[in-house]
Amino acid sequence: MTRTLTSFLASVLLVLASGDLFAQQNGWGLGGFANYHVPLSNLRDRYDQAGKYGINVNYIASELVTVEVEYHYSKFDNGKLASKPFIYPVDGLEYTSPNASSTMTFNSVAVNALVFVGEENRQHGFRAKDYRHYIALGGGFFRYNAENSNLVWPAQTSDPIDLNTVMDPQIDKRTTIALTTGAGMEAFVTDNISLDVRGRLNFVVGELRPMLFYELERARPLMFFDIGAGVKFYFWR
Numbered sequence: 001m002t003r004t005l006t007s008f009l010a011s012v013l014l015v016l017a018s019g020d021l022f023a024q025q026n027g028w029g030l031g032g033f034a035n036y037h038v039p040l041s042n043l044r045d046r047y048d049q050a051g052k053y054g055i056n057v058n059y060i061a062s063e064l065v066t067v068e069v070e071y072h073y074s075k076f077d078n079g080k081l082a083s084k085p086f087i088y089p090v091d092g093l094e095y096t097s098p099n100a101s102s103t104m105t106f107n108s109v110a111v112n113a114l115v116f117v118g119e120e121n122r123q124h125g126f127r128a129k130d131y132r133h134y135i136a137l138g139g140g141f142f143r144y145n146a147e148n149s150n151l152v153w154p155a156q157t158s159d160p161i162d163l164n165t166v167m168d169p170q171i172d173k174r175t176t177i178a179l180t181t182g183a184g185m186e187a188f189v190t191d192n193i194s195l196d197v198r199g200r201l202n203f204v205v206g207e208l209r210p211m212l213f214y215e216l217e218r219a220r221p222l223m224f225f226d227i228g229a230g231v232k233f234y235f236w237r
Contacts, residue, residue: 026236027126029058031196033230037074040223045216046208047076047104052226056112058234063122068112068138076104079148084214086154088161097152098163104147110140110180126234131187138180142204144222145173154213170209178204192234199227 037052054072061067079102085094114134124130149169156165184198207220 027060027234029060029232029234031056031058031068031230031232033072033196033228035072035074035226035228037076037224037226039076040225042217042219043208043222043224046081046102046219047079050074050076052106052228056230056232058232060126060234063125064116066114066116066134068114070110070112070138070140072106072108072110074106079103081148081151081211081214081216084216086152086213086215088154088156090157090159090161095152095154095161095163097150097166099150099166100148100152101150102148105145106142108140108142108178110138110142110178112136112138112180114184114186126188126191126236128188128190131185133185134183136180136182136184136198136200138200140178140180141175142178142206143173143175144204144206145171146208147171147173148211151214170211172206172208174206176205178202186232192236194232194234196230196232197228199225201225 032055033053035052035054036049038049039047052072052074054070056068056070059067082100082102083096085096087093088095114136116132116134118133121132121134124132147169151167151170152161152163153165153167156162180200180202182198182200184196186194186196188194202224204222204224206222207218208222210216210218
């Protein structure tokens with residue numbers, strides 16, 4: 001996957017360097033977005049959906065390609081592990097951890113290529129009331145920090161259980177690479193302002209440790225789907 005990400009970033013640089021691809025109208029823009037960030041696969045056993053917020057810098061390399069550099073942040077609060085019951089083997093009863101917390105945050109930087117394909121897109125430009133659909137391909141560096149704290153230690157031998165005996169904080173954190181793919185539509189409200197709606201799949205090279213006392217298997221890779229909208233402000237040459 002590292003080789004794939006490197007190839008993608010190299011392709012983006014080639015697009016920027018290629019004079020043959022430049023459109024009749026070049027420009028750059030600034031934008032912001034808010035997404036609905038949904039964990040997939042076995043991450044669904046650990047977290048519910050969260051908000052994802054970010055900013056991006058855009059460069060119109062051609063009428064076919066817009067290049068984005070984006071930063072985004074998201075945080076999953078109230079992870080399911082904090083309230084998940086476990087069976088205490090001494091008495092066979094279920095217990096939960098009364099003071100537990102479970103969170104996961106992302107701080108990430110990515111480069112995206114928005115590819116506007118099809119004849120219909122060629123008939124639309126960058127004017128008010130114009131719209132175009134695109135395929136989004138991206139990759140970058142994601143920093144995640146997943147922390148579970150104040151979980152009751154289930155391997156005690158006392159009877160009754162001591163709910164104040166807790167495990168050390170369980171922390172999984174890493175800076176890693178990720179690939180994203182999706183599709184969206186950009187609609188110009190004015191000649192300089194557009195609305196952007198998109199959905200994306202995110203594949204993050206990383207893992208969260210198994211928590212077998214709580215019947216949670218290792219989560220690997222980390223997969224998410226996000227859908228949301230943003231606003232972009234363009235500055236034309």
